[in-house]
Amino acid sequence: MSNERIATLSVDGNSHEFPILSGTHGNDVIDIRTLGGKTGMFTYDSGFLSTGSCKSAITFIDGDKGELLYRGYPIEQLADQCTFLEVAYLLRKGELPNAAQKDEFERSIKNHAMLHDQLMRFYNGFRRDAHPMAIMVGIVGALSAFYHEAMDFSDEEHRTMSVYRLIAKLPTIVAMAYKYNMGQQFMFPRNDLNYAENFMHMMFATPCEEYKPNPVVAHALDVIFTLHADHEQNASTSTVRLAGSSGANPFACISAGIACLWGPAHGGANEACLNMLEEIGDVSRVGEYIKRAKDKDDSFRLMGFGHRVYKNYDPRAKLMRKVCYDVLGELGLENDRLFKLAMELERIALEDDFFVERKLYPNVDFYSGIVQKAIGIPTSMFTCVFALARTVGWITQWEEMITDPEYKIGRPRQLYVGPARRDVPDMAQR
Numbered sequence: 001m002s003n004e005r006i007a008t009l010s011v012d013g014n015s016h017e018f019p020i021l022s023g024t025h026g027n028d029v030i031d032i033r034t035l036g037g038k039t040g041m042f043t044y045d046s047g048f049l050s051t052g053s054c055k056s057a058i059t060f061i062d063g064d065k066g067e068l069l070y071r072g073y074p075i076e077q078l079a080d081q082c083t084f085l086e087v088a089y090l091l092r093k094g095e096l097p098n099a100a101q102k103d104e105f106e107r108s109i110k111n112h113a114m115l116h117d118q119l120m121r122f123y124n125g126f127r128r129d130a131h132p133m134a135i136m137v138g139i140v141g142a143l144s145a146f147y148h149e150a151m152d153f154s155d156e157e158h159r160t161m162s163v164y165r166l167i168a169k170l171p172t173i174v175a176m177a178y179k180y181n182m183g184q185q186f187m188f189p190r191n192d193l194n195y196a197e198n199f200m201h202m203m204f205a206t207p208c209e210e211y212k213p214n215p216v217v218a219h220a221l222d223v224i225f226t227l228h229a230d231h232e233q234n235a236s237t238s239t240v241r242l243a244g245s246s247g248a249n250p251f252a253c254i255s256a257g258i259a260c261l262w263g264p265a266h267g268g269a270n271e272a273c274l275n276m277l278e279e280i281g282d283v284s285r286v287g288e289y290i291k292r293a294k295d296k297d298d299s300f301r302l303m304g305f306g307h308r309v310y311k312n313y314d315p316r317a318k319l320m321r322k323v324c325y326d327v328l329g330e331l332g333l334e335n336d337r338l339f340k341l342a343m344e345l346e347r348i349a350l351e352d353d354f355f356v357e358r359k360l361y362p363n364v365d366f367y368s369g370i371v372q373k374a375i376g377i378p379t380s381m382f383t384c385v386f387a388l389a390r391t392v393g394w395i396t397q398w399e400e401m402i403t404d405p406e407y408k409i410g411r412p413r414q415l416y417v418g419p420a421r422r423d424v425p426d427m428a429q430r
Helices: 035-039 075-081 084-093 099-110 117-125 132-145 156-182 195-204 215-227 235-244 250-261 269-280 283-294 315-330 337-351 353-357 364-375 379-402
Strands: 002-011 014-022 059-062 067-070
Touching: 002 035, 014 035, 067 075, 067 084, 067 315, 075 084, 075 215, 075 315, 084 099, 084 156, 084 195, 084 215, 084 379, 099 156, 117 132, 117 156, 132 156, 132 250, 132 379, 156 195, 156 250, 156 379, 195 215, 215 315, 215 364, 215 379, 235 250, 235 379, 250 379, 269 283, 269 337, 269 364, 269 379, 283 337, 315 364, 337 353, 337 364, 364 379
Parallel strands: none
Antiparallel strands: 002 014, 059 067
């Protein structure tokens, strides 16, 4: 990073200088860490739309170009050539693993996939119809009550142990939340299966018969995990970093990230997209709903189109579109009602000037919900699958933050607009 250039701010006739920092890619930033001391003022940036909260070497997004890089590698190449666990290794270590490193990393993850027997009993404390994300918040947070021997976060071995446990146990936790909702017996992880296959086994196998994961579907899940592994400083990642900045337990930090991801504006977007398709119901009604989407006075909104970051086509959507066709073809669902409906919406959105001018292209959520539904994952579990994948990014971002010598506890400022100072009146005057 360079800071040779200077930005000058004039306040009440006084000029103040601040260095301009340049990263590898993306917008330059004005370093305003001394702003309060120099001027007695702070910046106001609701939603942090123009504020860089940290330095990071993990993920880069160019929304105008429709580009997503993990440690410099394009997401298209990683999804096509690497497994999710290779990507997890890359995100944490900064480089892709060689054959020996890959085998060792996969073996380490498999060794931690089981849940403590007492932790499994926690599920019984939830109602059977509890939302699985509520269960995940509780179970992941409860991990902090079980692992006390690796809590020195200044020790790399201790951090590594927490990373392994989270990556390994999240598929087990998610699958058990599903089984609990369904009233079925938990299925334990199997070390002879890869990461995605093992998740499918724990989700869909029963003690009654042997279950063989479909390789096309397993590959699709692996791609879904890769596409959702990290996405720069989004709401849930910022939540994990802010929680972790206080020195909180990493399991508690990830639980906070899961709670944030639960929101329909974030991780719940693919669930909202599928609900929208169900509301439209049939291809014959697409025109009606397209007209409503264009009406600014109508409350209806097309879900799964456009993205706050990507002002071009979401690069993950291109990959997910292919996965969608592959899975539906493999399962004989090419004529599925919702799929045909989605494809008609896609066709109109890519041709209609209203959507093209506003760059409202289909995003990754538009396709991922269709894929997961075809696989047999219920709508309520979509965000859980997202959390499973994003845990890799969250824990990597957490580790990057706490090992940064410049890191401080997060403490945003505010613009106070409440009552000015006043005295408490007597009871008779209230």
